[in-house]
Structures are given as structure tokens and as C-alpha cells.
Amino acid sequence: MTVVTEDSPRANGRAERKRRRPAGRGRLTPWLLAGPFALLLLGTVLVPIGYALYLSLFTERLSGLGFDGPHDVFVWLGNYADVLGDTAFRDSVGNVARYALLHIPLMLGGALLLALLLDSATVQLRQLWSLSVFLPYAVPGVIAGLIWAYLFSPGVGPLNDALPWDPLGSDGVLPSIVTMATWQWLGYNMIIFYTALRTVPRDVLEAATVDGAGPLRTALAVKVPMIRPTVFVALVFTVIGSLQLFTEPLVLRSFTSSVTSTWTPSLYVYEAAFVRNDHGRAAAASLLLALACALLSALVMRLSTRRSR
């Protein structure tokens, strides 16, 4: 068996051979190191997903006259059809889509802009700026939701009076939730982009300057293309995060009635499982959400490889 480690191109032939010599011991001991994580991955990701897949094919029905109590009936993809046909679910998908269309460009665009500013020659106090913008990342989502909910509340927060619209009204909650989530993730992504920008070779930048490119031109034509892989990875994570939107709207529900109990797909799952006790339907909606995340991230990945060719 010849396994060439893709990671060390020099292949280190001698080392490889020696490593394999104690056949019985040498080949399986690495599992001592990798095993604990492999078990966790199996037990807390693969098995639960498989079990949810199984449960999603059943629904609870009362049999006959109902004297025997409810029992599980196999319904094929019936739960999936129910979820997709439910207007509440489709509304929740619409909310998350509108949220993502606002949040993703604002947050990632803002983070990229700030990272470029930090990386530009004229900036002073870099550490102070980057640390202050990063701090909200350290705030738990629930707490972030609470802080902003108070800031938006009439009588308590200044924003309710300052804004021309009601941030907790039925049209205002979407921008409010975007404001909260952008607050949380802006600095984190800024740091990631800034870190990537620092690795752009300085001689490339000097060459651009020698060729007469100004700071703006250098940023857009040289720096951004060079960190494109990092930007796409951040985009994938942001898309996945956006589809899962849950905490901020849930917290807002204690402050306003504008957020319904099924406002996002994750809230829909929560309601189906714990309010309506319909586990089959909740499992189906969960898996649909996971599937949507997988498809969208695959799409983004494809875009990233196609563009860079």
C-alpha cells in the first residue's frame, strides 16, 4: 500500500518507510490520537443526523378510535412535503433570505473595507481600532440580542427616539436584527481579512506603487484579489450562519410582538419540536435547513474556484 501524504511534497521517502516498518503497532497507534475526535464526530454529528433522518420519515398518529394512544406511522417524505407546503415555513425562509441579502454584503463589505483601512499606510493606533471593533465578538449572542433590544426599546434606549422608524415595529425588526448580527461579526471578519492582508508580499505592493498605482488602486487591484480565498471562506461561514439565524429574533420576542414564533427556519424547528411536539416535522425541517446550508456553501465554493481560474 503506498499512501503518499499530499502535504509533504518532498515525500520524505526514508521517513515514510521507517514509520511503516513496525507493521502492527505503527499503523494503528495514530488512531489513539485521532480516535477521540473521530468518536465525537461519529456520536455527536453522524449518528444524530442519521437518527433525525430516520425520525423524519415517521409521524405520530392516533390509531383507530384513539384508545391505544398515538403511535408512529411511516409516511415516506410526507413530513418534508408538509414542511415545504407550510406557509409559515416559507415565510421564515423569506425572512432569512431578506436578512442574508442585507447582512452579508454589509458585514463582509464593511469588514473588508475596515481591514483595508487598517492595512493602509496612513493609519495610526491600529491595535486600538482593531481591538475595539473586534470586542463584540466576545459577547454571547443572547447578551448581544439583549443589549440591542434594550437600545431599541422605547423609553430605555436612545435609538427608539433617534430613528425615524420604529426599530421594533413589524417593518423595523429586520434592519434591527441586521444591525445586531453585523455588530457581532464585523470585527471578527475584519481581523481575519486584515491578517490575510498582512501576508501579501510587500514587494508586490511596492511594485504596484512604482507602477504609479495609488492606495485605492493598489487595494482594489492587488490586495483584494490576493486575499480572495480568505474572503470566500468567510462568505461560506457567513452564509451558513445567516441561514441558522435564531438567537437574535428569539431574544427580541420578549420585547416585541413583531417577531413571530416561526420567524426564521430555526425558530420554526424549535416551535415544531417543543411547542407542537411534532418531532418528525421538526427533524425534517432541521434536515432541510442543513441541506440548504450544504447546497449554498457548495455553490459559493464553486463560484470561488471558477472565478479564480
Added chain:
Amino acid sequence: MNSPRGTSRWTSRGAVHALLLVAALYSVLPLVWLLTSATKNVGDFSTTGAFELADWNLLGNLRDLFAEEDGVFLHWVRNSLLYAGLGAVLGALICSACGYAIAKLDFPGRRALFAVTLAGVLVPTTALALPLYLLASELRVVDTFWAVFIPLLTNPFGVYLARAYAEAAVPDEVLEASRMDGAGELRTFLTIALPMMRPGVVTVLLFQFVGIWNNFFLPLVMLTDPKLFPMTLGLFQWSSRVSQFPQYNPLVITGSLLAVVPLVIAFVVLQRQWRSGLATGSVK
């Protein structure tokens, strides 16, 4: 530096700093609000301006916070520390071992494991929480410490980062020398590779700590006993009562401050560590 677009150096420098200032204010002001609000009593909270200081009542609020419901808040602090502290140390060790094995050792199933790990990075945690709950309720472990603790140990992204760190920081020659000396794989990892990967391990540990500390959805679905709640879930539960009982406002706000402060301090103090850790991780 010449500016070919005719913008003078002064204006662009001014504009750059103005934008950074706006971003910094957007990020920091809500935290300042949290700080000032935690010092107010119930009355001042709704009558004084948002950033204005009223009578200093922080100690009173803290006393009320820890006295509420027979001191349940202390349980929440302890639980958060336990879930996040123990989880991060154990999780970072597990991730580092696996990342190191994938990067540096050759074993059957290595590629498959890495592929599944990468897929695991993309599995949305919210979509996973319900399947975990369903499985836990089948196993009758819902509403236990373990139902929250064990799933949060799983950190595929940590393995991905640890693999990058191991590749960058641990030379093959050193491992080879250790094997020649007769050290087993486990000992080589613990005594040679792990110390070399230290900045990376600290980064994984810190970010896993934050991830667990901030986690909310899993405890929300798994736990009903308030004595097992982490701070996030407990404060959420109190916050759902504020519209009917305004006396919960100072408790929620002071509690929130206590939930935020340790992480802010950790990030400020460990700045050099996580910045360099993120640098290694983001290049790969």
C-alpha cells in the same frame, strides 16, 4: 506618497480615521451602555438617559443578582465556567491530537477522517441541535450535564486549524529523531509536537472557550433544570419576564455584564496569542 487621484494626503488620512472611529463607536458604545446601565437601580434605569450615570447602584444590583431565586445565578456562573473551561481544555487537546495525526502520521482512514471533518465544519450547529436532542431523549440523557458538555467538545474547525498548525510548526525530522530514540507516537505527540504547536493550541482553546461560553441553542433544547443552565440560558429566561416584571431589568443587565467581562479581558490579555494563531490558521 503621491496621490494620483488628486486627494490630498491629509483628507484621505482624515477620512480613514473618521471611518475607523465610526466603526469603533458602533462596536463599543453598546458595551458602554451595558456598563452604565448595570450601575442603575430600577427607577433610574427607565428615567435617566442611556449613557448618563445615575446613583451608583452596581453593588446593590450585584447583591440582588446573587440573591435572586436562592442564588441560582451562582450556579449559572459555575456551569458556564465548567462547560466552557473544561470543554475548551479537553476539546483543544482532542482537536490538536487529531489535527496532528492527520497532518503528520500515516494511518488507514486518514483521508476519510479529514474529509468527514471538513464536512463537519459546514454542518450548521442549529440544525444539529434538534437531532442531538432527539438522540439524547432516546438515550434518556436529556437534562443532564453531559447532554450539553459532550456535543460541545466536537469542534471540527479546531481540527482543521490544528492540522494547519501542526504542518507549519512541527518538522518531520524532529519526529523522526524522537522515534529513533524509541518514543511511542503518543509520547512523541505529548512531549515534542504539542509544545511546538502551543500558539495554535492556545488559539483553538480560546475560540472553543468562547464558542461554548456563548452557546445558547443546545442548552436551550437540552436543559429544563435551572441548576444546570449556563449564564446565557439563565439570563435569557429572566429576560423573557422583563415586560411583565420590570424588576428583572437590573438583574438581566448586571448579569449580562458579568457574562461579558471575562471574555473581553481574556481577549485583551491574550491578544498576541490569538492574533498570531489566527494568522497561521488563515494562511492555510
